[in-house]
Amino acid sequence: MTAGANLEIVSPGAYASIQDAGRRGFRRIGVPWAGVIDPRLMRIANALVGNAADAPVIECFDGGLQLAARGATLRVAVAGDARLELEHAGERSAVPAWRSVSLADGDILRIRRMDGGRIAMVAVQGMALSQVMGSASTYARAALGGVDGGALRAGMHLPAPPARAGAELALPRPPDASQAPVRVVPGPQADHFAQAALDTFFGSDYRVTAEADRMGVRLEGPALEHLGTREIISDATVPGSIQVPGNGQPIVLLADAQTAGGYPKIATVICSDIPRLAACRPGQTIRFAAVGAADGERIARATEAETRALIAGIVRVPAAGIDEAALYSANLVSGVVHALSPDYRTLGAANE
Amino acid sequence: MSMRILDAGDAAFTVEFGDAIDPALLARVNALDTGIARLQAGGGLPGLIETMPTFRSLTVFFDPLQTGREALLVELAPFLADTAASAGDLGRHWRLPVCYEGELAPDLGQTAAALGIATDDVVALHAGRDYVVYMLGFLPGFPFMGDVPEALRLPRRAEPRLRVPAGSVAVANGLTAIYPWESPGGWHLLGRCPVPLFDAACPSPSLLAAGDSVRFEPVSMTEYRRLLDAATAGELDPQQWLATAAANDGGGAQ
Numbered sequence: 372m373t374a375g376a377n378l379e380i381v382s383p384g385a386y387a388s389i390q391d392a393g394r395r396g397f398r399r400i401g402v403p404w405a406g407v408i409d410p411r412l413m414r415i416a417n418a419l420v421g422n423a424a425d426a427p428v429i430e431c432f433d434g435g436l437q438l439a440a441r442g443a444t445l446r447v448a449v450a451g452d453a454r455l456e457l458e459h460a461g462e463r464s465a466v467p468a469w470r471s472v473s474l475a476d477g478d479i480l481r482i483r484r485m486d487g488g489r490i491a492m493v494a495v496q497g498m499a500l501s502q503v504m505g506s507a508s509t510y511a512r513a514a515l516g517g518v519d520g521g522a523l524r525a526g527m528h529l530p531a532p533p534a535r536a537g538a539e540l541a542l543p544r545p546p547d548a549s550q551a552p553v554r555v556v557p558g559p560q561a562d563h564f565a566q567a568a569l570d571t572f573f574g575s576d577y578r579v580t581a582e583a584d585r586m587g588v589r590l591e592g593p594a595l596e597h598l599g600t601r602e603i604i605s606d607a608t609v610p611g612s613i614q615v616p617g618n619g620q621p622i623v624l625l626a627d628a629q630t631a632g633g634y635p636k637i638a639t640v641i642c643s644d645i646p647r648l649a650a651c652r653p654g655q656t657i658r659f660a661a662v663g664a665a666d667g668e669r670i671a672r673a674t675e676a677e678t679r680a681l682i683a684g685i686v687r688v689p690a691a692g693i694d695e696a697a698l699y700s701a702n703l704v705s706g707v708v709h710a711l712s713p714d715y716r717t718l719g720a721a722n723e
Numbered sequence: 724m725s726m727r728i729l730d731a732g733d734a735a736f737t738v739e740f741g742d743a744i745d746p747a748l749l750a751r752v753n754a755l756d757t758g759i760a761r762l763q764a765g766g767g768l769p770g771l772i773e774t775m776p777t778f779r780s781l782t783v784f785f786d787p788l789q790t791g792r793e794a795l796l797v798e799l800a801p802f803l804a805d806t807a808a809s810a811g812d813l814g815r816h817w818r819l820p821v822c823y824e825g826e827l828a829p830d831l832g833q834t835a836a837a838l839g840i841a842t843d844d845v846v847a848l849h850a851g852r853d854y855v856v857y858m859l860g861f862l863p864g865f866p867f868m869g870d871v872p873e874a875l876r877l878p879r880r881a882e883p884r885l886r887v888p889a890g891s892v893a894v895a896n897g898l899t900a901i902y903p904w905e906s907p908g909g910w911h912l913l914g915r916c917p918v919p920l921f922d923a924a925c926p927s928p929s930l931l932a933a934g935d936s937v938r939f940e941p942v943s944m945t946e947y948r949r950l951l952d953a954a955t956a957g958e959l960d961p962q963q964w965l966a967t968a969a970a971n972d973g974g975g976a977q
Contacts, residue, residue, distance in 0.1 A: 398775045398784070400921075400929035401863040503923050513863040513904065515923055559729035559737050604744060605860065605867065607775035607782035609735045631777060631860030639732030642787070664792055667733025671787040 376443035377528040378495055381479060384435025386584070389517040389529075390626075392425035394506035398630045404610065405508040405516065406626050408585065409490055409646035411546065411678045412450040416494035418682045419448030419471045419540045427500050427507040429493040429523065432584075434484040438493065440474035443533035447472055447480060448540070451491030452548070456481045470541035470688060471496075473534050487548050488650035497532040510627060538687040546681060552660035553648050555613065555638035556667050560603060563635035564615070568595045572637060576656040577621065583653060585627040590657075594619030597635060605633040611640035625649055641667040643674040726751075726803060728796065731782060736792050738803065739780040744869060744897060748779040749857055753934055755781050758802035768798060776933050777858045778867070814856065814934035816966040819901075819916050821850070821892050821939040822947035827915035830880075834894070834911050837877055846941055848875045849892075849913055854899055856935040864903040864921035864929040868937055871897050883909030890915045890951075892939065914939075917950035918961050930961050938966075 380387070392413070393406020407413040407430050414424045429436065434453065448471040449455060457466045458479040466472055466480075468491070474480055482491055500507040503515045514520030518527050561569060577592035601617040608614070612624040614634040623640055624632075640648055641662065651657060662670070729737040738755060741748040756776045762768050770789030775782040785795060823831060823846045835842040854868035861867075871894055879895045884907065887893070891902045893910035902908060903920035916939075920930045931937065942950070953959040 396773050397863075397928065398773055399859060399933065401859045401861060401865050402928070504928060512906075513921065513923070556730045556732050559731050559739075604742065604778050605858070606739070606777045606780045607731075607735075607737060607860075609731050609782065609784065611732050629861050630775060631858065636731075639730070639735075641733040643733075664730045664733060664736070668787040668791050671733050675788055 375530060376445065376533050377441050377530050378445055378447070378474075378498070379439040379441050380523045380525055380527040380529070381437035381439050382435060382525050383523040384431050384437070384482060385433035387429055387431035387436050387523040388509040388511070388585075389427050389500060389523065390430045390508045391427040391506055393508050393626065394504050394510070394515070397504060398607070401630050402504070402513065402515070403510065403627055403630055405510040405585075406506065407492065407508075408626055408649045409492070411646065411674075411681070412490065412492040413494075414678060415469070415542055415682060415685075416448050416450035416492040418685055419450070419469070419542065420446050420494045420496035421535070421537075421540075422494055422496060422498075426494065427498065429495070429529075431482065431491055431493065432489050434482040434491070436482045436491070436493070437479055438474070438481075439479045440476055441528065443476055445474050445531050446496035446534035446539075447474060448494045449480075449482065449491055450494070450542075452485060452487035452545070453491040454483045454486055456483050467541075469545045471539045473539065489652055490646070490650050495529060495531045496534055498529055499531075500529070512627070538690050540685050541688050542681065542685050544681065544684055546677070548650075549647060552658040553644045554641050554662045554667070554670065555611075555644075555659050556641060556664050557638045557661055558636070559606075559639070560635035561637055563597055563599070563603070564595060564637055565598050568597075569637070571595060572621070573659055573661060576658060578656045579651045579653050581653040583649075583651075585625055587622050587624045587628050588648060588651070590621045590623065592620070595621065595637060601635070602633045603635050605631045608632045608636070609639060611642065611645050612636045613638045613640065623648060641670060643667075643670050729780075734787050735782055735784045736796075737780050737782045738799075741779045744778050744857065746855060749855070749934075752776045752779065752781050755799070755802045759783070759799065762798070768795065771795060775860075777860070814932060814936060816853070817931065817935060817937045817964050818940050818966045819918055819937055819964050820942040820946065820950060821914040821916050822942050822944055823849075823914040824944050824947075827944070827947065828913055830893075830911040831913050834875075834877060834913065838874065840874070845875065845913065848872045849894065849899065850939045850941050853936045853938045856931050856933055856937060857898075858933050859929055859931065862902065862904050862906055864931070866900055866920070866931045866935075866937070867898055868900060869898045871899050877911060879909040880911060883907055884912075887912065888915070890917060892916050914941075915947065917947055917954050918959070918964060919954055922961075 390407040393404035417426050449468045453468045455466045509517030571593045575593045577590040580589045582589040595615050614622045616634045727739045731737050740751045770786045772784040835845045856866045858867050887902050887908035889905045891912045892914040893912050895910040
């Protein structure tokens, strides 16, 4: 299993799994899409190492991931507001996210912590994984995808070819973290709630609880009272469905959620805002804002245009003449190392 | 109740035909689902990703970068009319072995007691009729089947189990199901089926499809163990439980 160049999972951190754009066409037999929670991060990470946009990536929550190059120099890139550390020949130095990094044989890359959000994506240049039902995405409940159907564990090896020649790439302007309300389309079962409950839903803060993973995010806030029955005849859920079970506390369903459910769904988070909601940490509060279905489609197109513009802005990093390790170590000491730091932007912009 | 189009975000909508578990509604769901599959097979409906049929509704998933809800509804209008309901396809018919004995049937005694009948009567009632697979969901390959005889209907358990063993055959209200995977569950467990319901290596990973029918055949513990061992060793062809082959592939499974 370890023959040939590979990336070793030294530690998966809080939770890490292989994901790609997801598994389509099988919801009718109860198989959710799975796939990355934040497609934009996947596309940026893959673009930074020259992979196809929807090549499988390592999606990790809450930092702690540690990766080691084995058998060759490998090229990786981390998308996400992550604080990274590179260990080379026993020396540790900070490296920024949002750019590619070449790991020499034996180097270890760590996500020390997330500076914002919960999710980071690691693309590995040329990493090839077999597909199950059309996707490499891990869906642990049915043991589909990934390395062995489950989450990544320490000691696993992901086959990857030696890094190709060429400059490192960087994203000079990482996406901004919006604080705006999470946009939802009311329905499909908004009529199972009185107007007062809808007013409460759109007028109150909801707190993200500790029960938040790839299946869904359980929220806590003013209870939403049903009109009449608290169950429906099971119908389809979608990623973003907001179920309200009998206790009135909403649950937002995500990529790994079951494909059908018997709780009324008050609203659906639009695709553009699902990543932002999933990135909220336990204890954070959010608000919801209503948009129409047609507005949602328009926002989806605008989001796609933004993603393309971001990726089109990727630049080559100067190959030599700058002691990057020293630069970032200095920043680490002064506590300002950050993907959005002016130093980082200057570095990227200087190469254009 | 007339048909309604329900919003399900910016990348899906649900066509709801009614608010009951009713074969007539299922026929309308199937008619729309089949119509969509035909249009797609002919290269139509670009941007439509997939559909999800349920008891009484069909949810259409689409890519808002390629199409939109209004454009799709215009194209689907012919399949939304009442008259389309006669077009439902026949599914396949299965006869699946179930052992209703001992530790494989942990709720059999309680169910009989709650209903005021003998355990043999519970088995006879459960195995005494054909069930329609209304839909698959909850877990990969999990079939919601009905209708359970009136004399066998109980609400779900007050305390759901954290671990229902894979293969468990269960009832709740008017429905019966087989758990393809170990999972939490609140249905009453009447027996165990040794036939694997899900195989990711198959072109159609789920053994059952919506629209199929299923009859349960009681088998002894010895026979159950023999079948389970064969299944575990990969020496069991689930197709052997196909009672009659229908002309189609079982309702447009993708």
